[in-house]
Every structure is written in C-alpha cells, then in structure tokens.
Amino acid sequence: MAKGKMVFYCQSCGYESTKWMGQCPGCREWNTFVEEPVIASSSKQQKASGGRREEPTLLSQVSGENSSRTSSGIREFDRVLGGGIVSGSMVLVGGDPGIGKSTLLLQICLLMAAEKRKVLYISGEESLQQIKLRADRLEKSSGDLMMLCETDLERIQEVIERTKPEMVIIDSIQTMCKGDVSSAPGSVTQVRESTGAFMKIAKTMGVTVFIVGHVTKEGVVAGPRVLEHMVDTVLYFEGERHAAYRILRSVKNRFGSTNEIGVFEMGNGGLKEVLNPSQYLLDGRPEGASGSVVACLMEGTRPVMVEVQALVCRTNFNMPRRTAAGMDYNRVNLLMAVIEKRMGLSLSNWDAYINIAGGMKLNAPALDLAVVTAIISSYKDFPIDENTVVFGEVGLSGEVRGVSMAVQCVQEAKKLGFSKCILPKVNMSGLNSEGIELIGVESIKELMNKLKK
Numbered sequence: 001m002a003k004g005k006m007v008f009y010c011q012s013c014g015y016e017s018t019k020w021m022g023q024c025p026g027c028r029e030w031n032t033f034v035e036e037p038v039i040a041s042s043s044k045q046q047k048a049s050g051g052r053r054e055e056p057t058l059l060s061q062v063s064g065e066n067s068s069r070t071s072s073g074i075r076e077f078d079r080v081l082g083g084g085i086v087s088g089s090m091v092l093v094g095g096d097p098g099i100g101k102s103t104l105l106l107q108i109c110l111l112m113a114a115e116k117r118k119v120l121y122i123s124g125e126e127s128l129q130q131i132k133l134r135a136d137r138l139e140k141s142s143g144d145l146m147m148l149c150e151t152d153l154e155r156i157q158e159v160i161e162r163t164k165p166e167m168v169i170i171d172s173i174q175t176m177c178k179g180d181v182s183s184a185p186g187s188v189t190q191v192r193e194s195t196g197a198f199m200k201i202a203k204t205m206g207v208t209v210f211i212v213g214h215v216t217k218e219g220v221v222a223g224p225r226v227l228e229h230m231v232d233t234v235l236y237f238e239g240e241r242h243a244a245y246r247i248l249r250s251v252k253n254r255f256g257s258t259n260e261i262g263v264f265e266m267g268n269g270g271l272k273e274v275l276n277p278s279q280y281l282l283d284g285r286p287e288g289a290s291g292s293v294v295a296c297l298m299e300g301t302r303p304v305m306v307e308v309q310a311l312v313c314r315t316n317f318n319m320p321r322r323t324a325a326g327m328d329y330n331r332v333n334l335l336m337a338v339i340e341k342r343m344g345l346s347l348s349n350w351d352a353y354i355n356i357a358g359g360m361k362l363n364a365p366a367l368d369l370a371v372v373t374a375i376i377s378s379y380k381d382f383p384i385d386e387n388t389v390v391f392g393e394v395g396l397s398g399e400v401r402g403v404s405m406a407v408q409c410v411q412e413a414k415k416l417g418f419s420k421c422i423l424p425k426v427n428m429s430g431l432n433s434e435g436i437e438l439i440g441v442e443s444i445k446e447l448m449n450k451l452k453k
Helices: 042-050 075-081 101-114 128-138 153-163 188-205 227-231 277-284 331-343 365-380 406-415 444-452
Strands: 008-009 033-037 090-094 119-123 145-151 167-171 208-211 233-238 245-253 259-267 270-273 292-299 304-316 321-323 349-356 388-390 420-424 438-443
Touching: 008 101, 008 365, 075 245, 075 259, 075 270, 090 101, 090 188, 090 227, 090 365, 101 119, 101 128, 101 167, 101 208, 101 270, 119 153, 128 145, 128 270, 145 153, 167 188, 188 227, 259 277, 277 304, 292 365, 292 406, 304 365, 304 406, 321 331, 331 349, 331 365, 331 444, 349 365, 365 388, 365 420, 365 444, 406 420, 438 444
Parallel strands: 090 208, 090 233, 119 145, 119 167, 167 208, 292 388, 321 349, 388 420, 420 438
Antiparallel strands: 008 033, 233 245, 245 259, 259 270, 292 304, 304 349
C-alpha cells in the first residue's frame, strides 16, 4: 500500500513543515516538531461534494441585535465573560493542574441545572463516581445534570445531537480523539480537529461549549496556538496552587473586554467569589514598616488595590541581586536605573527585592510610582503613611505621566478609608477631593520632597 502523506507540526505553535527541523521558525522553540499524517481539508471536501456556497451580505442588512446572554449563577464569572454566557460561543479555560478549572465549571453546571437548564458534562479524565464525589464536596446537588464519560468524538456528537443541551463542558480537549485521525490523543492534529468539530457544533446548533485545556510548564495551553485563535473566548486561571485565592483572567473575548478579572477563594466547598478583592488583598498589611505602600490600578472596569513591598539592603557580592515577584523583572531594573540617575541615589551596591503581596501578577503602568515609592522608603528606611495610596506611570526622564480612569481609583481609595492619594499632576483636573487629600506630582524628585513632609 502507498504510504500516506506525512508532515511535521510544531507542538508549540502549530507551524507546518515538510521536513523535520531542530528549531521552529515560527516560535523559535527547539525540538518541538512531530510527524503526523495530513488530514484532507474540509473546504476541499465540501467543494467536491457540491456544498452550499454563501453569498456576500451588505453590512447594512446585518442585524445589530446583541447576542443573548445567560447568567452562570456566579457574578465574578459573568463579569469576566462580559456580562454572561453567550449562546453558541466556544470558551477555552486553561490553568495549572489542580488550580480549580474543573471545580469551577462543575459548580456552574450544577447551578444552571438547578435552574432547569439542559447541561451536559463530558469528562475524558474522570469516572462518573469521581465526579459525583466532587459534586458532593461542593454541597450543590442537582439531579438534572447530564454526565458522560467518553473520549470518542463521533459518539459525543451523536449524544449532543440527540439530547440537544444548552451548554456542553469538555474536560479536557487533550483527551478527545477522532477516529479517522491516526495520531494519538493530545497530539497537534487531534487537538485541532477535535476543536474544529466542537466549534461546528457550537455555531450550527447554538450550543455553548466550554473546553478545558492543559497548560505547559511555561503556563500556556498545551497544543498548537491555533487552538486559541479558533475559540471565541480564552480564560486563564492564575494564582499559586497552595494560596487561598484564584484569579480568572480573560486574555481573549469576542463578546466583551479582555481586561476583566474575577477573584475567587478556594475553600472546602469549592470556589467562592470575592466581591471586594481590594479589601481581601490588603488584609494583614504591616503598620509602620518601611518599604510598604498601597497602589491602585485598573483591571478592566474594576479598580484593584494591592500592597507593593520593597526590601533594599547592602549586597555581599560583586553584583547586586534584583528579584521581582508579581511584576516584570525588567521593569524593576528600569525603574531602579531611573531612580539612580534622576535622584542621585546610589543603588549599585544594594540588593533589591520587590513583591506584590498576595501573589498577584500585574504589569499595569500605574504600578510604577508605587514601586519607586516603596524602593525609596526601604532605602531611606522611613515608613509611608498607611492611609496613603500611590499610582502613576514613570518615564525614563523621571517624569510622572498620567494614567487612565484615575477617577475610579480615587473613589476606590475613598471607599476603603484612605485619606491621602499621590497621583500624577495631569490627572488632578476634574477630580473631587472631598474626603481625601490629593497630592499631584510631576516627577520623582517632587515625589521625594512630598514624602519628606
């Protein structure tokens, strides 16, 4: 028999090549190419079978009605999705093992099934008894939830067409396999073909499909990057496995903002939503300690307040050590260089350790001024007033630039009882200073003078 055509795929990004290569030209990763058979293109098959062709439509004739949304029963989850679950959409949920992906989706299934909605939970990794034990631990019992343990894609399609559910959970996409694909489950071809099949089900039948994706050691969804491009929404679970809280972040959303986050607390009864994450993250803040300051920044439409900690001490080595936990390491080095150049502080013989308390991972520019304040406070060894909030972007010339949505940050500081706010001077116009003292600064030199007072 003639050997079928084989090609090489990159397991990291899905790059296709006719020969094996040590380094992928697409993502520059090493030793990621695997050999797999070529699958006939569905478009060619449709053309050969004489399938129906779509004709162009004028934009003015397209209905502008919003897609129908359904509440999941968890407000934090609805916030991340942009207001609720969109019917006919496909959502990818990724995260580290044991962080709570399956737990959260099972909670949503139980809540929606209790509202007499038709939900189908398909598991390729756990048995029905295991899922039942997890549901009992959640203390949310719903006998109307349909369960299926299956990995064969053709059988799953038959069950979906027969039962016609409103929502389907696939846990996980790496365990699904298609019979006409010779590669093993979890391979590039299997993941891509299975995702394409579920996407077709979601769009043709109007079924909302949630798929769980495993992540690699780098923290990205395992399989080709085309998987993220095919789905409508990509959600990532963040947070330390042993920490009490979890953060659900939207990195792609065709039906809403990509900057929204949802905060959850892991407990014995599953994941509980944290409606006021600022107060939760500031619990246990030290009093009268140098190098500690509260920063406020926007995550989507929500202001979040975090504690920025800095520890600056003399080094015992020829090269000082720099460590950043929760923010970009290169950004910390940049800000320290600005402090040394523009303020004349000699930091070349000092170690610096920067930490965002609570394990939050943030990269917002509004965090710059708080990091600078914390470093100066630790270097000079004087505490910052515990009722002070700091936010603003710092440039290479030492100037303090304005940030967006400063009004919401000031209102959040008022709500939590802070009496003083240091912010960029350009953001001062239009702010209501009633109940809080607003201090505008134009440069980090001016910041230093304000802190001395």
